[in-house]
Amino acid sequence: MAVAEEPTLRALLHRRDLGLALVSSAEELPDGPLDRPLRWVHSSDLADPTPFLSEDLALLTTGSQFDDAVDIDTYVGRLAGRGVLGLGFGTEVHRSGIPEELVQACAEHGMPLFEVPYRTPFIAVARAHAEAIAAQAYARRSWALDTQRALALAALRPHGLDATVAELGRRLDVWAGMFDAAGALLSSHPRGAIEPGVLEDLGERVIEILTRGLEAGQSLTLDDRTFTLFTVGRGGHLRGVIALAVDVLDPEARSVVTSVIAMAGLAMEQSEQLARSRRRLHAQLLGSLLADDPGLARRVLGALPPTPIVVAVAGDAPAGPLTDWWERHRSEHGTPSFIAESEDGVTVCLSASDEHLLDEVAVRFGIRIGVSAPEGYDAFSRAHAQALTALRQHGDHGAARYADTVGSSILTALATDEARLVAESRLAPLREHDARTGADLEHSLRTWLEHDARAESAAAALGVHRHTLRSRIAQAGGMLGIDLSAFPARAELWTLLQTARD
Incomplete structure (x- = not known):
């Protein structure tokens, strides 16, 4: 990310006007303390100043506390444990030179030790670091203003949203991507910097965030890369997500991202x-x-998908993301399609050769889709009715074909809620008798009909004598008021058994 240099202990030691000298050798120091951001410079001669210190600061001392039998190794250990990044010793103030015990203790605890010469007041060291912090803050504010201007100019270019995202990535020096509500990557910078599998995972996460209305500024790690995601749009009307390949943003960078989100x-x-x-x-x-x-x-759109066509209806689909997905697929792959919304749901018309895309859409969005048989435009209304029938008969997620629905049984298509209510009412006397007496007349009737009303084979399947089965059939027919010796009565009974809920 393009940022001003953080004020560090190394930068402070390089100030020639201060005359500071690092006493610890490079081999004695662990990686990091000299180059970590230095929050402040503090001075104290207390025997244990740690209750009054915060982490990531440098402590200056004249060493007068060591006259009171303070254990130097314990003293340095406390500083290291508190997170102090360096210890500056003011020489020729209370002591001549730096005690060898202090040099040894700092080496053992990995504490950078530096000499502050007599001519350099402690306040001058603190002031120099404060100036560095102020300079860094000014540089960051200047960077933010310059970046805001660059982003505003980018937004005025053709394809302004793409240009803005690219400028954001360049200014932050990280990968930046813009996803739409369907989880598709609209634009990114630099292109090709993120692996396709990671982009696919990001797209799925985007769909989850927008579907559930989760808060902005989420961070996640994919394939050892950390991303921060920001939602675009107002609450309840989220339009997309901006993703940045970064885990932490300072206030200036975050303000820049906020302006991009607004644009x-x-x-x-x-x-x-x-x-x-x-x-x-x-x-x-x-x-x-x-x-x-x-x-x-045809006159308005110029062209329609070539025949034969299939018509699909998604009754519980998110209309916006689903429409975006089809529009993007049409532009990227040249897939002709027509999509419209109505009270029945989202209707999609496409060539029968592209019917497999409906399965992909159903899985991607976790929705139900009813699909018609191939038809021509002169039978569009029939195809639409077929799609609605397949949709109503399909309870799970996925694409259901009308051909499969009617191919299984005509009774399936007729099994409406009203038909089930009638069937259950007609079978109620039989079921009440079975529940009260422990008999199984309903099962006996079903088995008898499944064996084409042949008593011998049905009785064998039930494990009873054929005369026992005939007695059960007669008893059940009397309860239901049906003469089961006639075929129409048997057909009606079979319809009742197939339609009623078990």
Whole structure:
């Protein structure tokens, strides 16, 4: 990320005007203390100053506390445990030179030790570091203002959203990506920097965040890379997500990202207004197609998917993300399709050769889709009715074909809630008798009908004598008021048994 250099102990030691000299050798120091951000410089001659210190600071001392039999090794150990990054010893103030015991203790505890010459007041060291902090803060504010101007100019270019995301990635010196509500990557910088598998995982996470309305600023790690995700859009109307390959942002960088989120939200809101107008138009065109007249749709759209076509209806689909997915697939792969919203759900019309895409969509969005048999536009209304029938008969997620629905049994198509209620009412006397007496007349009837009303084979399957089975059938027929010697009565009974819930 393009940032000003953090004030560090190494930078402080390099100030020639201070004359500071590092006493610890490089071999004695662990990696990091000299180059970690230095929060402050403090001075104290207390025997144990740690209650008054914070981590990541440098402590200056004249060593007067060592006259009171203070154990130097314990003293340095406490500083190291508190997170002090370095110890500065002011020479020729109270002592001449630096005690060898202090040099040894700092080496053993990995504490950088440096000499502050007599001519350099402690306040001068603290002031120099404060100036470095102020300079860094000014540089960051200047960077943020310059970046804001660059982003504003990028937003005015053609394809302003893409240009803004690219400029954000360049300014932060990290990978930046913009995902839409369907989890698709709209733009990124630098392109190709993230592996396809990681991008796919990010897209799935984006869908989860937008579907559940999770808070912005989430961090996650994928394939040893950390990303921070920011939602775009107002609460309840989230439009997408900006992803950055970074785990921490300072306040200036975060303010830059916030401005990009605002610009992206505005751009996507404008796009959404256009999309709403397009959806209203498509809803009107769907009405003409349902009249089995494709003429108006062809004149308005220029072309429709080639015949034979299939019509699909998704009753519980997220209309916006689903529409975005189809539009993107059409632009990237040239897949002709027509999509519209109505009271029945989202209707999709596409060529029968592209029917496999419906399975992919159902899995991706976790939705139910009813799919018609291949038809022409002169039978569009019939295909739409077929899709609705398949949708109503399909309870699980996935794509259900009308051909499979009607191919299983006509009774399946007729098993409406009203039909089930009638069947259960007609079978109630039989079921009440079985529950009260422990008999199994309903099972006996079902087995008898499954064996084509042949008593011998059905009785063998039940493990009873054929005369016992005939007695049960007669008893059940009397309870139901049905003469089971006639075929129409047997057909009606079979329909009741197949339709009623077990």
